[in-house]
Amino acid sequence: MADAAPVTFRGGGFHPRPQRLVPVAVFVAVIGLWQFASWRGWLPALFLPSPWEIVTALGGMISDGSLGRHVGASLMRIALGWVLGTAAGLAIGLAMGIFSVARAAGLPVVSALFPIPKIALLPLFILWFGIGEPSKVATIGFGVFFPTVIAAYTACDSVPRNLIRMAQSFGLPPAAIVWKILVPGAMPGILAGFRITASIALILVVAAEMIGAQYGIGAFILSAGNLNQIDHLLAGVTLLSLLGLAVSAVLGAVERAVLRWR
Amino acid sequence: MDLRLEGITHSYDGLLALDGIDLEVRDGETVAIIGPSGCGKSTLLGIVGGLLKPSAGRVLAIGAPRADSLNPFTYVFQDFALLPWRNVAANVALALEHHGLSRAERRERVAAALALTGLGEFAAALPKQLSGGMRQRVGIARALVVRPAVLLLDEPLSALDAQTRELLMEDLLAIWARERSTRLYVTHNLDEAARLADRVIVLSRRPGRIREIVRIDMPVAERGAPTALPVVAGVREKLWALIRDEARDAEREVQHG
Numbered sequence A: 001m002a003d004a005a006p007v008t009f010r011g012g013g014f015h016p017r018p019q020r021l022v023p024v025a026v027f028v029a030v031i032g033l034w035q036f037a038s039w040r041g042w043l044p045a046l047f048l049p050s051p052w053e054i055v056t057a058l059g060g061m062i063s064d065g066s067l068g069r070h071v072g073a074s075l076m077r078i079a080l081g082w083v084l085g086t087a088a089g090l091a092i093g094l095a096m097g098i099f100s101v102a103r104a105a106g107l108p109v110v111s112a113l114f115p116i117p118k119i120a121l122l123p124l125f126i127l128w129f130g131i132g133e134p135s136k137v138a139t140i141g142f143g144v145f146f147p148t149v150i151a152a153y154t155a156c157d158s159v160p161r162n163l164i165r166m167a168q169s170f171g172l173p174p175a176a177i178v179w180k181i182l183v184p185g186a187m188p189g190i191l192a193g194f195r196i197t198a199s200i201a202l203i204l205v206v207a208a209e210m211i212g213a214q215y216g217i218g219a220f221i222l223s224a225g226n227l228n229q230i231d232h233l234l235a236g237v238t239l240l241s242l243l244g245l246a247v248s249a250v251l252g253a254v255e256r257a258v259l260r261w262r
Numbered sequence B: 001m002d003l004r005l006e007g008i009t010h011s012y013d014g015l016l017a018l019d020g021i022d023l024e025v026r027d028g029e030t031v032a033i034i035g036p037s038g039c040g041k042s043t044l045l046g047i048v049g050g051l052l053k054p055s056a057g058r059v060l061a062i063g064a065p066r067a068d069s070l071n072p073f074t075y076v077f078q079d080f081a082l083l084p085w086r087n088v089a090a091n092v093a094l095a096l097e098h099h100g101l102s103r104a105e106r107r108e109r110v111a112a113a114l115a116l117t118g119l120g121e122f123a124a125a126l127p128k129q130l131s132g133g134m135r136q137r138v139g140i141a142r143a144l145v146v147r148p149a150v151l152l153l154d155e156p157l158s159a160l161d162a163q164t165r166e167l168l169m170e171d172l173l174a175i176w177a178r179e180r181s182t183r184l185y186v187t188h189n190l191d192e193a194a195r196l197a198d199r200v201i202v203l204s205r206r207p208g209r210i211r212e213i214v215r216i217d218m219p220v221a222e223r224g225a226p227t228a229l230p231v232v233a234g235v236r237e238k239l240w241a242l243i244r245d246e247a248r249d250a251e252r253e254v255q256h257g
């Protein structure tokens, strides 16, 4: 060959690389711009207070103890409703994953009740259980229950059948096949379901607290809106964001611990 | 323990997969089963080990398995079938956990099986950390730990590359020289059959029937030697001649349907 030219590079890209600086920089820039715009008077303080005012409102809530009261009330409802709904959902979902009869019996009921936005049932639960805690917990539990059922039985289906055949070929009794093969094999799907149900619980607790509660982040946001205290309202919203992040961090840690084998 | 297969016939919803297999296997023998793809080899193995109920016919075990056998019919799977959430030792221990052995006894047996398969240093590794060859060694250790009377191997080396396959073949031969068992060995690979088997059962294409039984007279231990190459190659040629046309037909059938 007479002419020698280097081969043109055309690979690379399309491969997400971890970036340390960009996320922090963007976050800081957005908040900074917002603060700057508020400071210059470009944003109407009445409708969109500055980040600093929101932080101040949060600080006030901490010092007068209302933050703990509201967050505590919401967390209590979420925890109770989520644990009850998850426990029941896992029991039913695993049964549906293991027994054909349970699946045949459960599937129509689950299919019919799953699409209902569960907040629509709160008035019914209020009539049954009164306006207090049980009706809110029941709404959250109910909302968590169905996605858990579906996650659990589809996770059972996703366990490779050859593992079950292997266990049978070594003579493992059925109960051992469930506990040693099916349940651990279904764990990734079940934990993925937890992420969904955690966000459902957060949505439902806010909605339920807006309908009738004295304490709770939802109640706090609603009353701040009624009183035109937009800094407090946005402080409540910020709390929800932080709560969501915290829950997702906890779930992430659980996943890393339980699914180390993946 | 001898085996006698009598008129094993199996169909899947009207699709006849196996048709009247009669076979006797002597204690301690290695019988390879070859045949075109889809001819019912895995089905046959599933029936022998009691994972599949034949449509007709029966499998008889003649004589008692050795007294210390915890799982007389034991499989080694093509895809290894390891539990990804258990480490190597725990995967092997799975086979012992429901036999009322003491913890110390289990640990001792697992350690022995790992040593026999060259896995001693990998006891704490997870399957995802191992190469394919090491994973299948775990599958083999798990099978040995229950002291099987009959080992049922369904293409145990087919998922491995050629070099790893060669290494594992040598390991299997070394293990089988020490551990007495009867082996049914399904394979696509004529080399494996020619190297490992005392007899090779050649099945016809679906529905699988026994076409021919090829006995290899040279002792298995001698077949690795360079001087044995012509003999092994001769067996290979013979087997290939027997299945070549049907293998082609079977391949076309798969492509059409």
Ligand SMILES: Nc1ncnc2c1ncn2[C@@H]1O[C@H](COP(=O)(O)OP(=O)(O)OP(=O)(O)O)[C@@H](O)[C@H]1O
Pocket: B012, B013, B015, B017, B035, B036, B037, B038, B039, B040, B041, B042, B043, B044, B206
């Ligand atoms: N569960 C099943 N349901 C229906 N048909 C099946 C089932 N399992 C196997 N078959 C069919 O029965 C025939 C024999 O299957 P089998 O797996 O025993 O063949 P094989 O000889 O092991 O094939 P391969 O060489 O591909 O492993 C094939 O045609 C296959 O498609």
Ligand SMILES: [Mg+2]
Pocket: B041, B042, B043, B154
């Ligand atoms: Mg097969």
